[in-house]
Each structure stands twice: as structure tokens, then as C-alpha cells.
Amino acid sequence: MTITGIAITGCGSATPSVLLDNHGLSQRVETSDEWIASRTGIQHRRLADPNTGLSTLATSAAQEAIAMANLDPAAIDLIILATSTADDLFGSASLIQAQLGATKAVAFDMTAACSGFVFGLVTAAQFIRTGVYQTVLVIGADVLSRWVDWSDRRTCILFGDGAGAVILQADEQEHLLGFEIRSDGRQNQSLNLSYQPQPQEILPGITIGQGTYHPITMNGQEIYRFAVKKVPEVIEKALFRANLTVDQIDWLILHQANQRILDAVAERLNIPSEKVISNLAKYGNTSAASIPLALDEAVREGKIKLGDRIVTSGFGAGLTWGAAVFEWGR
Structure with a gap:
């Protein structure tokens, strides 16, 4: 191959x-x-x-x-x-x-x-x-x-x-140009959309659990602490793998979870606010959709141009997090 x-x-x-x-x-x-x-x-x-x-x-x-x-x-x-x-x-x-x-x-x-x-x-x-x-x-x-x-x-x-x-x-x-992905199930309870079984006896001595998924539960303070600590670290690791420094990045596109998280991560990485893409105000947290949705808007608005270097990071339930560095276009 x-x-x-x-x-x-x-x-x-x-x-x-x-x-x-x-x-x-x-x-x-x-x-x-x-x-x-x-x-x-x-x-x-x-x-x-x-x-x-x-x-x-x-x-x-x-x-x-x-x-x-x-x-x-x-x-x-x-x-x-x-x-x-x-x-x-x-x-x-x-x-x-x-x-x-x-x-x-x-x-x-x-x-x-x-x-x-x-x-x-x-x-x-x-x-x-x-x-x-x-x-x-x-x-x-x-x-x-x-x-x-x-x-x-x-x-x-x-x-x-x-x-x-x-x-x-x-x-x-x-x-x-580079990436890093991570998981830590020890913090799984911080953000859940969990299945809740109800016992149902289908035959004498045979009981199964049938139920449904219950609404989202979240420990917001724990997620905030996790994100502002782990996201800068994983971005730095991805940049290291790409052999790039923060100064060589044109745009930062984070998972659109909370503006406070976006601001805190950018500050820890010394990335100026004008390089941070945010459309959180219009759409809220759209989970797996948030990064490509923000990317698409910025490209179609002419903000992101051919050859621009972008670092992106997602983080959330699992807990899982990761970052990738890429140049837009070919």
C-alpha cells in the first residue's frame, strides 16, 4: 500500500x-x-x-x-x-x-x-x-x-x-498536518445520555431490562475544568506532530460548547481573539455538527481562504477529546 x-x-x-x-x-x-x-x-x-x-x-x-x-x-x-x-x-x-x-x-x-x-x-x-x-x-x-x-x-x-x-x-x-485523540472513561459520569432499563420478566426466572434513553445530564463545572485543561494540551500535541507553532496557525475552530471555554482555551494558547471562529451565539452546542458547521460558514463568508492553516479541537462525553491541524483546500 x-x-x-x-x-x-x-x-x-x-x-x-x-x-x-x-x-x-x-x-x-x-x-x-x-x-x-x-x-x-x-x-x-x-x-x-x-x-x-x-x-x-x-x-x-x-x-x-x-x-x-x-x-x-x-x-x-x-x-x-x-x-x-x-x-x-x-x-x-x-x-x-x-x-x-x-x-x-x-x-x-x-x-x-x-x-x-x-x-x-x-x-x-x-x-x-x-x-x-x-x-x-x-x-x-x-x-x-x-x-x-x-x-x-x-x-x-x-x-x-x-x-x-x-x-x-x-x-x-x-x-x-497532525492530530491527537484521547479518551478517559474515568470521567464518564460527567456527561451522559444514558439508557435506563426497567426489569421485565418474560418467563419465570428470566428477567430482561427494557426501557429507553433518559435526557442529557451534565456536570457543567467538571466539563469546564476538563476542557480548559485538556484542550490546550491536545492542541499543543497536534501542533508538535505537525511541526508547527501556535503563531503559524491562521484559525482556531473549537467545538462550540460555551464561549467561556473558547475564550479560556485561546488565552492559554496565546491565540488572539480575531483568529477564533465562533458561531455559538447563533446555533448553540450542536455536538458533532459544531466544528464542520463553523468551518463551512467561515469558508463561505470568505474568512477562511485556500491554504489557511486551521487547528480544530472537539471535546465532550466519554470523556473524549482530540485535535487536528490542516490546511484548507489543496
Whole structure:
């Protein structure tokens, strides 16, 4: 097998049409626009209506990325869907493959919560570098509104729905310059969307657990401490692997979890605020979608240009975290 370079040649995004602002939320729970905005940086979030599935958003984002890369969907070899909220517990990637008409692609789901897009990016890269596949579609998408307790103001103010996607292609030059991914299950209890079984006896002496997933629970202080400590470390490790310094980076795109986290990480890395991409105010925390959604907006606004160096980092449930350094385009 030959080792091949990688280029990210297209991106796309999609969000639902329903908009819920902080004033609207204050009619549901005891909170206010000032309270939410000052503590999180969030002003709005987009929510999927009952007829808008995860697959719908993911397919739309993927179509934009495919169009930007000027590809025929039949040229895609692999589709990786990073999500924690698939329409089907068995997975949604294959349905998206069919909706795209990517008839030659193998497709599978990957779950790493808010780190999912970075983990998907790194996984896709391995298939290309070894020469197994030439063109990979990576989608980060989540519909967390399905699993939020809308009476819990600690969590319902944070999350929104959306999807983002990128196309990775084999290239003569290496544009994915370095990465590092990590996990620590010892802190798993800090952020959960857990299955809660109810005992059900199906025959005398044979009892199984049938139930459902309960809404998101989160220890916000623990997640904040984890993120502001671990994210700068993993970014520095990825930069080291890329043989780059912070000063050589054009843009920082973090998982859009909380503006305080974005500011604290940038400060610890001595990255000026004008290099930090943030669209958190408009969309809230869209989990695996947040990084590609922010990337796509910045590219389409002309902020990110061909050859710009970007460092990105995802972090969240698991706990999982990771960073990747890449040059935009080929």
C-alpha cells in the first residue's frame, strides 16, 4: 500500500428552520437572555421539528460539501457519520448513502459525542493514507433536542440541532498536518445520555431490562475544568506532530460548547481573539455538527481562504477529546 497525502476539498452545513431564542426559552424555564448570554455566549439555537430527521440534515450538509468539491456522489468511497442521535439505533449512515446516490460508498456510524467530527476526520484519514480509499465524506450531525430535558435550565439552554460535512480526497501533498485523540472513561459520569432499563420478566426466572434513553445530564463545572485543561494540551500535541507553532496557525475552530471555554482555551494558547471562529451565539452546542458547521460558514463568508492553516479541537462525553491541524483546500 502507498502512503497518500490528504486534502479537504469541500464543506457544507445544514440547520433546521425553527429558531428558539433566549427570550423564548425564558417562557419555558426560569432564566433570561442576559443570564444565558453572559454565561454561555448563546443567543439562539435551531431545533428540528418532528418531520426533520437527523438523516435529512446530514444529507443536505453532505450535498453542499459534494457540490463544493465538484464531485459526482458515485465517486465517494466511504461515508462516516459522526452522531449520537441517529434516526435508527442500528445507524443512519447507509440511509444517507442511499439519499445521496453514493452507490459505491461503504457507510457507517461513529459515536464519540462532541468529539465525533474530529474522530471521524482522523479515521477517514487512515483509509486514504494507506491507499484503500481515495474519497471520503465525513459528516458530523446531531439532533440533541430529542434528548434534552426542557424543564432543566442547566442543559436546555445549551443545545441545538444541525449538521456539517467535509470531503477528504487523496492528494500528492499532505494537508492534514497532525492530530491527537484521547479518551478517559474515568470521567464518564460527567456527561451522559444514558439508557435506563426497567426489569421485565418474560418467563419465570428470566428477567430482561427494557426501557429507553433518559435526557442529557451534565456536570457543567467538571466539563469546564476538563476542557480548559485538556484542550490546550491536545492542541499543543497536534501542533508538535505537525511541526508547527501556535503563531503559524491562521484559525482556531473549537467545538462550540460555551464561549467561556473558547475564550479560556485561546488565552492559554496565546491565540488572539480575531483568529477564533465562533458561531455559538447563533446555533448553540450542536455536538458533532459544531466544528464542520463553523468551518463551512467561515469558508463561505470568505474568512477562511485556500491554504489557511486551521487547528480544530472537539471535546465532550466519554470523556473524549482530540485535535487536528490542516490546511484548507489543496
